[in-house]
Amino acid sequence: MVFHKRRWLVRRLFFNHEQIRTMSRVKRRTTHPPYWHVLKNNQRTDEKISSDNLRFVQEVIQDKYKNKSPIKGSDLDIEKTEWDPKTKRSGVIARNIGVQHMWEKDGKKVICTVLHVLDNHVIRYVPPEEYAKSVIGAKMFKNRKPLGCLVVGAEASNPERFTRQYCSLFDEVGLLPKKRLARFIVTPNAALPPCTPLTAGHFVIGQAVDVYGKTIDYGFQGVVKRWGFKGGPASHGTTKFHRRGGTIGTGRDKARVWPGQKMPGHMGSERRFNRGLKIVRINMKYNIIYVKGTVPGPTNSIVQIFDTALPRRKFTEAPPHPTYFPPEDGTLPQEDIWDSSLHVFGSPSISV
Amino acid sequence: MLRRAVLQTFRQGLAQSFFKRYAVSLTETTVTHQPIETSDEAGEKSVPTQKTGDESGNTVVVAPPEFRFIYPEFLPDPAMERRNRLREKLERMDMLQRRSVIEIPEFYTGSIMAVTVADANSPNKFARFVGICIQRGGSGLRAWFILRNVVDKQGVEILYEMYCPLIQKIEVLRLERRLDESLLYLRDALPEYSTFPMDMEPERRLNNSVVPINPLKVKLRPRPWLERWERQNLQGVEDLNLPQRFYDRAEKVAKPWEKYDLMLHYRKTIPAEEQEKIFAEVHSQLQQQELKRKLRRRRGSDNEY
Numbered sequence: 001m002v003f004h005k006r007r008w009l010v011r012r013l014f015f016n017h018e019q020i021r022t023m024s025r026v027k028r029r030t031t032h033p034p035y036w037h038v039l040k041n042n043q044r045t046d047e048k049i050s051s052d053n054l055r056f057v058q059e060v061i062q063d064k065y066k067n068k069s070p071i072k073g074s075d076l077d078i079e080k081t082e083w084d085p086k087t088k089r090s091g092v093i094a095r096n097i098g099v100q101h102m103w104e105k106d107g108k109k110v111i112c113t114v115l116h117v118l119d120n121h122v123i124r125y126v127p128p129e130e131y132a133k134s135v136i137g138a139k140m141f142k143n144r145k146p147l148g149c150l151v152v153g154a155e156a157s158n159p160e161r162f163t164r165q166y167c168s169l170f171d172e173v174g175l176l177p178k179k180r181l182a183r184f185i186v187t188p189n190a191a192l193p194p195c196t197p198l199t200a201g202h203f204v205i206g207q208a209v210d211v212y213g214k215t216i217d218y219g220f221q222g223v224v225k226r227w228g229f230k231g232g233p234a235s236h237g238t239t240k241f242h243r244r245g246g247t248i249g250t251g252r253d254k255a256r257v258w259p260g261q262k263m264p265g266h267m268g269s270e271r272r273f274n275r276g277l278k279i280v281r282i283n284m285k286y287n288i289i290y291v292k293g294t295v296p297g298p299t300n301s302i303v304q305i306f307d308t309a310l311p312r313r314k315f316t317e318a319p320p321h322p323t324y325f326p327p328e329d330g331t332l333p334q335e336d337i338w339d340s341s342l343h344v345f346g347s348p349s350i351s352v
Numbered sequence: 353m354l355r356r357a358v359l360q361t362f363r364q365g366l367a368q369s370f371f372k373r374y375a376v377s378l379t380e381t382t383v384t385h386q387p388i389e390t391s392d393e394a395g396e397k398s399v400p401t402q403k404t405g406d407e408s409g410n411t412v413v414v415a416p417p418e419f420r421f422i423y424p425e426f427l428p429d430p431a432m433e434r435r436n437r438l439r440e441k442l443e444r445m446d447m448l449q450r451r452s453v454i455e456i457p458e459f460y461t462g463s464i465m466a467v468t469v470a471d472a473n474s475p476n477k478f479a480r481f482v483g484i485c486i487q488r489g490g491s492g493l494r495a496w497f498i499l500r501n502v503v504d505k506q507g508v509e510i511l512y513e514m515y516c517p518l519i520q521k522i523e524v525l526r527l528e529r530r531l532d533e534s535l536l537y538l539r540d541a542l543p544e545y546s547t548f549p550m551d552m553e554p555e556r557r558l559n560n561s562v563v564p565i566n567p568l569k570v571k572l573r574p575r576p577w578l579e580r581w582e583r584q585n586l587q588g589v590e591d592l593n594l595p596q597r598f599y600d601r602a603e604k605v606a607k608p609w610e611k612y613d614l615m616l617h618y619r620k621t622i623p624a625e626e627q628e629k630i631f632a633e634v635h636s637q638l639q640q641q642e643l644k645r646k647l648r649r650r651r652g653s654d655n656e657y
Contacts, residue, residue: 097436097438097439098434098436098439100439100442100443100446100492100493101493101494102493103516103517103518107470107516107517107518109513109516114439114442116438116439283442286438286442288438288442298433299433299434299435299436300436343517344449345446345447345449345450345453345515345517346449346450346452346453347453348453349453349454349470349517349518349519349520350470350517350518351470351477351478351520352470352471352472352477352518
């Protein structure tokens with residue numbers, strides 16, 4: 001067994017040709033959204049409107065979307081549902097704003113990813129029976145009990161940059177249109193009414209989360225970077241064989257190139273989940289979550305955070321269910337919450 | 353405590369304070385404006401804040417321009433792909449928290465420092481190392497510096513992370529600068545240039561407003577070296593006495609156009625306006641911490657009598 005130091009480059013040493021053949025024809029990336037999505041971004045770029053009309057348009061927008069007061073827990077009519085270990089809660093849309101180094105109480109350095117929970121609001125809840133009739137829902141729940149779906153939006157922005165059809169998605173809730181939408185599969189007892197805000201307090205310190213993101217887009221890459229091939233010698237008379245793939249088949253078995261043969265091609269920009277990442281610090285004031293480890297995607301990219309699917313790291317006691325609401329009596333929550341294993345920066349130096 | 357200074361623009365003040373603090377015999381004439389007045393107390397390097405007015409007439413507090421030399425790790429990594437203002441702000445808050453616990457003094461490459469870290473394998477659980485700072489880098493909480501010393505005829509270099517909580521104390525025994533920003537050539541120099549006694553006492557400076565530049569020219573050992581020092585335009589080494597072919601090859605390989613490449617330098621640095629904003633954010637807390645430390649030191653010296 002060859003020992004590969006750079007694990008991220010190696011996919012598998014011995015791979016199952018049958019499995020690769022079925023997966024190699026699956027389209028892994030598209031540049032267009034699914035056909036049932038409405039057109040999102042405003043296509044008209046050079047519209048000649050007079051400045052008066054522009055001002056009028058902005059007034060209309062302000063009138064339509066003003067008077068959005070923060071929603072308290074008591075305003076929404078949430079049914080008081082019980083949490084049980086099989087509940088699936090909503091997830092949250094966040095932005096990966098970078099990496100910060102922190103230290104544990106024994107002096108060991110940990111790399112923590114800083115995730116900024118954007119202004120998430122629930123747009124609508126799709127009950128299980130209805131969701132099972134949709135294209136994706138039918139595929140997902142073909143042979144099992146259907147679950148509901150929460151549509152959550154993040155990052156409110158100017159309605160002028162979106163099309164009318166896209167803005168109409170938010171008309172029911174009366175929210176400013178969001179730049180990013182996501183669907184989270186939830187059990188019916190974790191359903192949330194529209195317009196519910198989701199914040200960093202939705203998560204608990206020390207819990208494990210799964211983070212979904214699209215990996216860094218490397219573009220068209222050669223075989224050495226993409227698959228970890230060794231290439232050829234740099235000198236000693238090598239003619240034009242420094243970073244090439246070499247042989248692509250035996251010539252005897254099947255007498256052709258097998259599907260799934262590793263070759264140069266587009267690398268990155270793929271859906272990936274990093275599972276079981278521990279939350280080590282939550283900043284309630286700025287809505288920031290520090291997660292131990294790294295998440296897929298470059299800095300300043302959007303990711304989705306869920307409660308973990310790993311069976312041994314799930315919740316044993318109830319988290320904020322269905323989501324976190326600030327306390328009614330106006331007391332502010334603790335601004336900066338740290339995990340017990342981390343060294344807090346304002347505390348005295350560690351002495352072993 | 354704080355004295356009013358003359359209204360200056362940021363860049364003027366920058367140039368002026370640069371020449372004032374890092375006094376060296378330069379061939380060009382130094383800028384002769386009114387100098388920034390420093391207080392006379394020993395050990396104090398704080399400079400009065402300059403208050404510039406903006407159009408609306410409100411005073412905007414601006415940090416003294418020396419801050420970018422004293423606290424260079426507060427400036428973020430200039431690579432645009434990885435920058436985010438919110439994360440940098442949070443990191444700076446954490447840095448200030450750590451600085452409230454431990455004093456991270458002003459130092460430069462060429463200063464001789466002593467660092468005490470908590471070490472489980474040491475007999476008294478603390479390990480103290482004295483050395484000359486040969487390089488410093490990193491930004492934010494990842495800021496680091498390398499100390500070099502020769503112990504029992506063995507050259508030893510240790511990289512310390514400035515904000516690591518295992519560090520108990522950082523002392524600057526001799527605050528000075530050298531002619532180069534990076535002293536990695538000490539690895540190829542004669543060992544006496546890197547040897548410093550482990551029980552060295554901190555040296556007190558008479559003139560606190562200026563950081564002296566040590567114009568020492570170091571003698572290198574004969575070749576082979578770890579790097580091609582003749583290609584690096586070092587000021588702090590003696591004449592290398594190499595055959596002419598080395599210098600010819602260095603000329604061929606050199607990139608003399610880089611000093612005219614404005615975009616290259618722009619991409620490697622943080623713009624002055626942003627630097628102003630960043631230091632304006634942190635300077636009040638830093639000054640408060642300095643004042644508290646001074647009071648503690650004075651109270652400590654009073655208690656001795």
